Amino acid sequence: MLIFLISCQKETKKDIDTSGIQVQYSIDRFEQLFYGYKGTNLQGLKEKYSLMFPANTPDSIWLAKVNDKDEKELFGETEKRYKDFSQVENDLTNLFKHIKYYHPKFEAPDVITVLSNIDYAYRVVYEGLLLFISIDVYLGEDHPFYADYPDYIKINNKQERIAVDVANKIIDTQVRPSLNRSFLGKMIAAGKKLYLLDLYIPLESDELKIGYSKEKLNWAKDNEEQIWRYFIEKDLLYSTDTKLNKRFLEEAPFSKFYLGEDVNSPGRIGQWIGWQIVRSFMDNNDVSLQTLLKMNEDEIFQKSNYKPKK
Structure with a gap:
């Protein structure tokens, strides 16, 4: 019984109450605004999301992109999976609350969802105040888009991994690089x-x-x-x-x-x-x-x- 109680104490130390912790952040569905309006709102997007539009790129490139057959198919598949983003938002809120519990000065970043043409090397990009999530990488490990990917990669191409990948990017900024080369x-x-x-x-x-x-x-x-x-x-x-x-x-x-x-x-x-x-x-x-x-x-x-x- 004593061993059982000690074991439970070690586990419950990690299961904390975050109900009183407040985090504030926004979620912008950039891919919906970009592809969903088929370029009719391009000037407004360029003003609001200037980081997403390199300065010397002509509008013709963006209009071609938004009307590209493959791009539209990719957007359609992400909409099927993530038109309702509430579960991911709940996961992120829970994550941010836990991080703030251990690091009271932590500020939750504003989230922008994007399509990256399934570039799994850049699933998540964290820039302190902003967090970019490539949701086309998380359509489910069995999705046909990932048929040629190795198993050890596509096993993580699922919704449940979004919060994990976000956490890992934030952790990379919290843990100092080790000088130990062994x-x-x-x-x-x-x-x-x-x-x-x-x-x-x-x-x-x-x-x-x-x-x-x-x-x-x-x-x-x-x-x-x-x-x-x-x-x-x-x-x-x-x-x-x-x-x-x-x-x-x-x-x-x-x-x-x-x-x-x-x-x-x-x-x-x-x-x-x-x-x-x-x-x-x-x-x-x-x-x-x-x-x-x-x-x-x-x-x-x-x-x-x-x-x-x-």
């Missing part, structure tokens, strides 16, 4: 950012936070001890070999242990291990979030008492 340091630096997702979107699943399928996440959990042993036996923890980034930290269909099991693993497994180390540190140390963010990675590891699950 593989262990890079893992824990990534783990700090993933731990912030635990706080900012506490009710979301781990697979959604890190962008894994359920099967890939289960593989990581089932093989946590073997992964850690591999890193130790290969003397990788304090290695500064940048090749380890592509093998274990960067976006990829799977991680590269150079073993037959590799194809069953998720990419970025080093990030996932770093996440578990930071979670262990926070479970075993009574420190504030601000303290965690300022601490160096070696100290976090030393005080984490991390023991991979068998």
Whole structure:
């Protein structure tokens, strides 16, 4: 019973009451204004959204774009999916409230939705006061538009990932770049950012936070001890070999242990291990979030008492 109560306390520490927190921001559906009016309101849009219209681009380019067959089809599909944007707005409001709880000076950015011709490298752009969301990247992982995309990319092309991607962009501005060049340091630096997702979107699943399928996440959990042993036996923890980034930290269909099991693993497994180390540190140390963010990675590891699950 005691173990159960301690476990519950650790979980409820993250499940905070944000009902009294107020955030103010606007949502502008730029793609609806641009494509929906077929260019009849172009001058007004150029005045209101000057950032969206490079200075020396003639109106003929914008009119051709708004009347392009493929562009109209893309807009039509986003309208089917996001004509009602209320659920996304609820998710963003909940996210912004949680961020403000931990960072009282945080100001929610105004949101502008756009189409990016499915440029998944720029799903979300955060500029402090403004947040741009390319909603054509979130039509659902099974949408025909994404048929040629690799599974590890299109699994995150769904509505539920919008708040996660927004959170990640904001987190990038809150966590200082690490000067620790060791593989262990890079893992824990990534783990700090993933731990912030635990706080900012506490009710979301781990697979959604890190962008894994359920099967890939289960593989990581089932093989946590073997992964850690591999890193130790290969003397990788304090290695500064940048090749380890592509093998274990960067976006990829799977991680590269150079073993037959590799194809069953998720990419970025080093990030996932770093996440578990930071979670262990926070479970075993009574420190504030601000303290965690300022601490160096070696100290976090030393005080984490991390023991991979068998």
